[in-house]
Amino acid sequence: MEADGLTNEQTEKVLQFQDLTGIDDMNRCRDVLIRHSWDIEVAFQEHLNIREGRPTMFAASTDVRAPTVINDRFLQQVFSANMPGGRTISRVGPAGPVPRNFTGFVGYVINFVFQYFYSTFSSIVSAFVNFGGGNEQRIVTDPLGDVMKFIREYYERYPEHPVFYQGTYAQALNDAKQELRFLIVYLHKDPTKNPDVDTFCRETLASPSVIEYINTHTLLWGCDVSSPEGYRVMQSITVRNFPLMAMISLRANRMTVVGRFEGDCTAEGLLRRLRAVVAANEVWLSQARADRLERNFTQTLRRQQDLAYEQSLLADEEKERQKQRELDAVRQQQEAVEQERRAAELRKENIARQKIELARFVPTEPPVDVMGSIAVVFKLPSGKRLERRFRETDTILEVYYFLFCHPDSPDEFEITTNFPKRVLYSNADCNPAEGCFTNENINKTLRDVGLKNREVLFVNDLEA
Structure with a gap:
């Protein structure tokens, strides 16, 4: 099975379906599963329908x-x-008409030729009679009803029989074509008036070997020619003698009558004839199965290729989307950095502008000998020392203006004493440069905060 391109799972399904149905031909099991998309339940139900003589899903409608x-x-x-x-021939005896000498053989040939031409002439005459209106046209209104009536009457008269297909002639043809099986069309007239029909049904079709062979290898559809459906089928396949069995099979992609069994015959004779027709035409069904399998394999392969192509496209699209997301993330990061840089530059520009604007609020430095002056040493975070004199009446805000406007001072800072440590001013609480004057020390004088004569104050960078 691996050579047929089946996976291990599909091979297991073929074996399982074979066990369920008892079909010997694994290729047939595979073909049935392929047509049912490898659904064992659906395929098994369809097999039961055919085995019981019911139409499958392919011919469920009577209008097919x-x-x-x-x-x-x-x-x-x-x-x-x-x-x-x-x-x-059987009634004649073992010797029958088999020729025993040259004269007898010539007579046998002449009789055979005469029978052939007689049957051909009778067929032509019958066709002209029908064409000329000798037979009344019958309108088929209920083909399924005609078939089911025939089956009921046949079952009542002959209990032993093969399984008849419980559908119309069109349904049987479609199922035989879909299942790649031989279809036997059986037609007869009233058995009470036709001894050959009665004998054929009572003895030949009731034979267990015939029943087993027909049920296993073929579909059997039957009807009485007295019904509109049976009459229509009789006209389409030109019946001359009853009972008639016509074997139909797919040949060169067309449903073809490949065998015709006219008149009564023994069970052994019918089996030989059936086997001969099946053997001669099985090659066509085998070729059809191979072609169908190749088409299914090609379609499956194409679907797999299309699916792989779609998945490749989806993968490529996902890669493009991921790439675009990464580019967007990088771009957003760059924009955020740029925004931060611009904000920093804007802040620096604002601080530079504020230093220029606030420089006019820096108090003038008093002379050395002025009473009430305080010498203040500022220790900057860089280690640099700034010394500046202030009046004891100058406020902490004015000291802030001096430090803020000095180029060596940090932008955000606090002013503290050393010991005991006190915070005289902090930008964390309020930024006078932005118009905030709520700090409790901001308007106090140096004298009010306890600074005298010479003091050392520390400037701490809040952004460090």
Whole structure:
């Protein structure tokens, strides 16, 4: 199975389906599962429908259109009651008509040729009669009802029989085509008036070997030609003698009548004829299965390729989206850095402007010998020392203006004493440069905060 391109899971399903159905041909099991998308439950239900003679999902509607059937005698194996295996030959005895000498052989050939031309002439005459209106046209109004009536009457008269297909002729043709199986079309007239029909049904079709072979290898559809559905089918396949069994199979992608069994015959003879027709035409079904498998494999492969292509496109699109997200993240980061840089530059520009604007509020430095002056030494965070004299009446705000406007001073700072440590001013509480004057020391004089004569104050950078 691996050579057929099946996965391990699909091979397991083929084996499981074979165990459930008992079908010997693994290729047939595989084909059924492929057509049902590898759904074992659906495939098994369809198999049960066919085995019980019911239409499958392919022909569930009674309005389904029947495929065209090719009825060409050059493509058919024709068997009649006068040929070996027929009931007429059997009644003659073992010696029968088999020629024992040259004269007898010539007579046999002449009789065979005469029978052939007679049957052909009778068919032509029948066709002209029908064309000329000899038979009344029958309108088919309930084809399924005609078939079900035939099955009920047949079951009542002949309890032993193969399984008849419980659907219309069109449904049977469609199912046989979909399942790649042989379809046997059985037609007969009233058995009470046709001894050959009664014998064929009571003995031949009731044979266990015939029942087993037909149920296993074919679909069997039957109808009485007295019904509109049976009459229509009889007209389409040109029946001459009853009972009639016509075997239809897919041949060169067309449903074709490949075998015709006319008249009564023994069970052994019917089995030989059925096997001969099946053997001669099985190659066409095998080729159809191979072609269907190849088409299914090609379609599956194409679907897989399309899926892989779509997944590749999705992966490429996801890569593009991820790449775009990364680019967006980098761009946003760069914009954030740029915004911070601009904000910092703007802040520096604002501080520079404020220093210029606030420089006019810096008090003048008093002379050395002026009473009430205080010498203050400022220790900057850089280690640099600034010395400046202030009047004891100068406020802490004016001291802040001096430090803020000095180029060596930090932008955000606090002013503290050494011991005991006190915070005289802090930008963390209030920034006078921005118009905030709520600090409790901001308007106090140096004398009010306890500074005298010479003091050392520390300037701490709040941004460090």
